[in-house]
Amino acid sequence: MKIKLITAIAFLAYVASPLAIADEPVWDANKVVLKAQKLRDGVYAMVATGADELSPKGVPLATTSGIIVGNRASLVVDTMLNKRLANMVLNQVRQLTKGAPTYALNTSYHGDHSYGNMYFPKSTVIIQHEETKKYISTKFEDDTKFMMGAFGKGRGIEEIKPRTGDVLIPTGGAMQLDLGGRVVEIRDFGFAQTGGDLWVWVPDAKVLFAGNPVVTEKPGIPWLLDGRVQETLDSLTKVREFLPADAIIVPGHGRPLPKAGLDWHIGYLTALRDETKAAIAKGATLEQAVTQVTLPSYQGYAIYGWVHNQVNVPAAYKEFKK
Numbered sequence: 001m002k003i004k005l006i007t008a009i010a011f012l013a014y015v016a017s018p019l020a021i022a023d024e025p026v027w028d029a030n031k032v033v034l035k036a037q038k039l040r041d042g043v044y045a046m047v048a049t050g051a052d053e054l055s056p057k058g059v060p061l062a063t064t065s066g067i068i069v070g071n072r073a074s075l076v077v078d079t080m081l082n083k084r085l086a087n088m089v090l091n092q093v094r095q096l097t098k099g100a101p102t103y104a105l106n107t108s109y110h111g112d113h114s115y116g117n118m119y120f121p122k123s124t125v126i127i128q129h130e131e132t133k134k135y136i137s138t139k140f141e142d143d144t145k146f147m148m149g150a151f152g153k154g155r156g157i158e159e160i161k162p163r164t165g166d167v168l169i170p171t172g173g174a175m176q177l178d179l180g181g182r183v184v185e186i187r188d189f190g191f192a193q194t195g196g197d198l199w200v201w202v203p204d205a206k207v208l209f210a211g212n213p214v215v216t217e218k219p220g221i222p223w224l225l226d227g228r229v230q231e232t233l234d235s236l237t238k239v240r241e242f243l244p245a246d247a248i249i250v251p252g253h254g255r256p257l258p259k260a261g262l263d264w265h266i267g268y269l270t271a272l273r274d275e276t277k278a279a280i281a282k283g284a285t286l287e288q289a290v291t292q293v294t295l296p297s298y299q300g301y302a303i304y305g306w307v308h309n310q311v312n313v314p315a316a317y318k319e320f321k322k
């Protein structure tokens with residue numbers, strides 16, 4: 001029964017838009033409830049309720065946001081999709097600090113990580129990658145259309161006005177933020193999904209906020225929406241080398257995972273690359289590659305049919321066909 005249901009979900013997701021099942025999004029921004037999960041003193045992940053049960057089953061969940069608190073300042077990682085969800089994060093910051101966040105960072109331009117910027121107080125300094133600002137400044141209208149297709153109308157996306165970064169990190173750049181008794185590092189490990197991918201590392205707590213390049217735990221797989229399989233693999237490998245063994249990774253969606261959770265994503269990308277190359281070497285067309293490169297040991301994500309067949313294999317085929 002469970003297998004049948006997952007197949008049905010995957011099939012519907014395959015034929016419909018990426019996140020919509022029968023015109024209902026997989027997660028509904030009007031219904032999701034975020035709860036603060038304390039990882040270390042002053043370091044929290046805002047995780048959708050139900051994640052402990054649903055995430056290991058491969059059900060896509062809402063964006064996970066982060067809150068890091070120092071003696072003098074605080075930082076929010078990702079501002080969520082709409083007003084309702086942004087306010088859940090802001091209310092949590094108020095409870096923890098009696099004030100508004102000093103800084104808010106977007107791990108990418110993706111709307112579920114950045115649309116909430118406009119609901120943050122003017123005093124909050126927004127930190128973005130240069131590429132993220134460039135994208136939002138030039139492609140915002142198309143982006144909101146795509147996001148309404150994926151997350152549905154009436155979820156507050158209609159109201160969003162772009163708010164771009166006050167502080168920008170260039171490609172390959174890094175920055176340290178002193179929050180008071182705690183220094184936070186902002187890093188660009190290279191292209192990891194959008195080219196404007198920022199990672200937030202809290203050294204004293206050994207917590208890494210990853211955003212969508214680590215979309216969720218196993219059996220979730222990377223979404224290579226902008227292609228570049230090899231670079232994505234290289235960047236994730238760099239992240240793995242950088243992290244101490246006992247680090248905690250807060251993914252873009254779902255619940256925090258141990259460092260070892262990265263192995264699944266690196267393994268998937270390696271298999272995707274190698275099997276796609278092998279199919280190309282045997283003369284496969286794109287359609288044949290999609291039917292050949294099925295990676296059975298990496299299945300289980302409810303939207304695997306869409307992410308793997310429609311996004312990732314075509315991206316790998318285009319890249320390695322050259």
Ligand SMILES: [Zn+2]
Nearest residue numbers: 110112212252
């Ligand atoms: Zn996301």
